[in-house]
Amino acid sequence: MGCVAAAENILDNTYVAIDVKKLKNIKMLILDVDGILTDCRVFLGSDGEWKRYFSVRDGMGIKALIEANYKVAIITGSNAVDIRTRVKSLGIHYLYEGSVDKLPAFEKLQQESGIMPEEMAYMGDDYFDLPILNQVQFSATVPDAMDDVVSSVQYITKRPAGNGAVREVCDYILKYGFYSNKD
Numbered sequence: 315m316g317c318v319a320a321a322e323n324i325l326d327n328t329y330v331a332i333d334v335k336k337l338k339n340i341k342m343l344i345l346d347v348d349g350i351l352t353d354c355r356v357f358l359g360s361d362g363e364w365k366r367y368f369s370v371r372d373g374m375g376i377k378a379l380i381e382a383n384y385k386v387a388i389i390t391g392s393n394a395v396d397i398r399t400r401v402k403s404l405g406i407h408y409l410y411e412g413s414v415d416k417l418p419a420f421e422k423l424q425q426e427s428g429i430m431p432e433e434m435a436y437m438g439d440d441y442f443d444l445p446i447l448n449q450v451q452f453s454a455t456v457p458d459a460m461d462d463v464v465s466s467v468q469y470i471t472k473r474p475a476g477n478g479a480v481r482e483v484c485d486y487i488l489k490y491g492f493y494s495n496k497d
Contacts (some may be wrong), residue, residue: 332469336452337490341433343379344423344446345480347390347397349439350456353476365396369477375484376404383493385427389419391442414442420449433492437483439463439475454483 348354352366359365376386386406390397393412401409408427410419424430435452436443439459444466447453453467456475464470469486471479488494 332486334486334490336468337435337487338492339433340384340435340452340487340491341493342385342387342427342429342435343376343484343487344387344389344420344434344436344450346438346440346443347388347392349459349475350437351388351400351476351480353474363395366394367476368400369480371478372476372480372484373400373404375481375488376406378488379484380405380407382488384487384491385429387423387427389416389423389446391416416442417445420446435483435487437480 345351348356348366351368351372356364356366379386385408386404387408387410388397388401388406389410391412391414397411398409408423410416410423413419431449432451434450435454436446436450437454437456438444438447439455441460441462443455443463447455447463447466452469454469454471455463455467456471456473456479457464458475459467459470469483471482473479473482
């Protein structure tokens with residue numbers, strides 16, 4: 315398909331082109347949690363802890379990235395046991411939690427990983443994700459993200475948050491990213 319791949323957005327049947335050249339140097343995927351890995355809903359468990367539903371498909375995409383030598387990080391404003399449990403179960407390399415201002419975590423991630431913004435992809439859906447979305451090589455969001463985010467990113471997934479959106483981006487990185495078997 316050359317340097318551009320297209321995906322149909324299931325919400326409005328439009329096609330969104332992805333510039334796969336933007337993916338060629340990607341070595342790390344950074345993810346927000348609420349609104350990206352989940353559908354933004356939480357519920358209170360019988361243990362008094364907030365809980366979220368996570369997609370098995372998204373988890374398989376993350377595991378495939380890790381197996382292909384990509385690094386994966388989470389930067390979230392939440393601070394919750396279910397997130398830490400999910401991160402551990404998937405073998406995600408870096409977790410930064412508990413701050414709406416995500417830039418300090420992003421800067422710390424660069425220092426700890428040795429990976430620079432031009433080698434990173436980020437998925438976020440809300441206003442406090444914009445500073446990172448605007449610094450990385452490849453930025454993506456979900457169809458129901460905040461309007462300012464939708465207009466700022468390079469790619470809008472066809473799948474919704476918490477139901478395959480992350481897997482969609484993982485698959486593109488696996489196919490076109492730094493460690494892919496591209497020509």
